[in-house]
Amino acid sequence: MKIEWPEDLVRDIARRRCIVVAGSGVSAHAVNGAGQHPKTWAALTDDLLVGVPRTKFVNRLKRQFDYLTLCEIAEQHFDRHIIGNRLRAQFVAPAFKATLIHEHLFDLDARVVATPNFDKIYETFACHKADGTISLKTYYDPDIAECLRGDGRLILKIHGTIDTPGECILTRSDYSKARGKYRHFYDLLFSLFVTNCVLFVGCGFSDPDIRLLLEDSKFRFQSSSPHYFVVPQDECSGEYKAVLEGALNIRTICFSKKNGYKELVDGLGELVTKVEAGRDKLRESGNW
Numbered sequence: 001m002k003i004e005w006p007e008d009l010v011r012d013i014a015r016r017r018c019i020v021v022a023g024s025g026v027s028a029h030a031v032n033g034a035g036q037h038p039k040t041w042a043a044l045t046d047d048l049l050v051g052v053p054r055t056k057f058v059n060r061l062k063r064q065f066d067y068l069t070l071c072e073i074a075e076q077h078f079d080r081h082i083i084g085n086r087l088r089a090q091f092v093a094p095a096f097k098a099t100l101i102h103e104h105l106f107d108l109d110a111r112v113v114a115t116p117n118f119d120k121i122y123e124t125f126a127c128h129k130a131d132g133t134i135s136l137k138t139y140y141d142p143d144i145a146e147c148l149r150g151d152g153r154l155i156l157k158i159h160g161t162i163d164t165p166g167e168c169i170l171t172r173s174d175y176s177k178a179r180g181k182y183r184h185f186y187d188l189l190f191s192l193f194v195t196n197c198v199l200f201v202g203c204g205f206s207d208p209d210i211r212l213l214l215e216d217s218k219f220r221f222q223s224s225s226p227h228y229f230v231v232p233q234d235e236c237s238g239e240y241k242a243v244l245e246g247a248l249n250i251r252t253i254c255f256s257k258k259n260g261y262k263e264l265v266d267g268l269g270e271l272v273t274k275v276e277a278g279r280d281k282l283r284e285s286g287n288w
Helices: 007-014 041-048 056-063 067-077 080-091 100-107 121-129 144-149 172-181 183-195 208-220 238-248 258-285
Strands: 018-022 112-115 135-138 154-157 197-201 227-232 250-255
Touching: 007 018, 007 197, 007 258, 041 067, 041 080, 056 067, 067 080, 067 172, 100 121, 100 258, 112 121, 112 183, 121 154, 135 144, 144 154, 144 183, 172 183, 172 208, 183 208, 208 238, 238 250, 250 258
Parallel strands: 018 112, 018 197, 112 154, 135 154, 197 227, 227 250
Antiparallel strands: none
């Protein structure tokens, strides 16, 4: 089997009317010299909780995959300096390198790539490939609007960067504080979601910021075109899928996780080919 990419999505990417959101599933493909991959949120949370008593409440939160609350508990026991050191140990010290999935996302040549990831894997790769011509902004930078109005490429770190771990959005309190203090950023992000197609790769459905943006745009603009989530097959069926697609105005594009996510990586390569063909036609017609 292979991924079937909707024509509307290919068209929007070709016309650079699509934002790519690269989640932790993209970073998970990176590898270092020892053959290690970045840890999942579950394993990362375990590292942050080292030294925290494993009460029944903590164990229940782990079973419920409530990582935001678990991070909140870790922060109650340790100050941000310790949390920052533990994050650096996972995201900086291992020296992870980008792989083929990062190259395919770069080759889509979206004007804006947004990522909730703290690590620097994609941005390091992309900035090197683009000879340093890509702008990099975090949610707390004051000049994001100026960059968006320009004609260059932009990477948005919507939850912060490991370069400044004290500003990383890691807990439920962090989300609430950021929405209040940096409302202008969320207004800009909302406008991007409303005026562009959004392609989510390696993202879950539970991120509070993304969920809120999708719900808000869905109910404020009922007739807007859908966004697209690329998700594993086992997350892409049944009533849950129908509820999510209806509530968030999304369409799910499913793939198999077999053979090291080969179907996803190959599918993104095919998407690049389709987008490049679409741009060739646009150059001929001039109908951008």
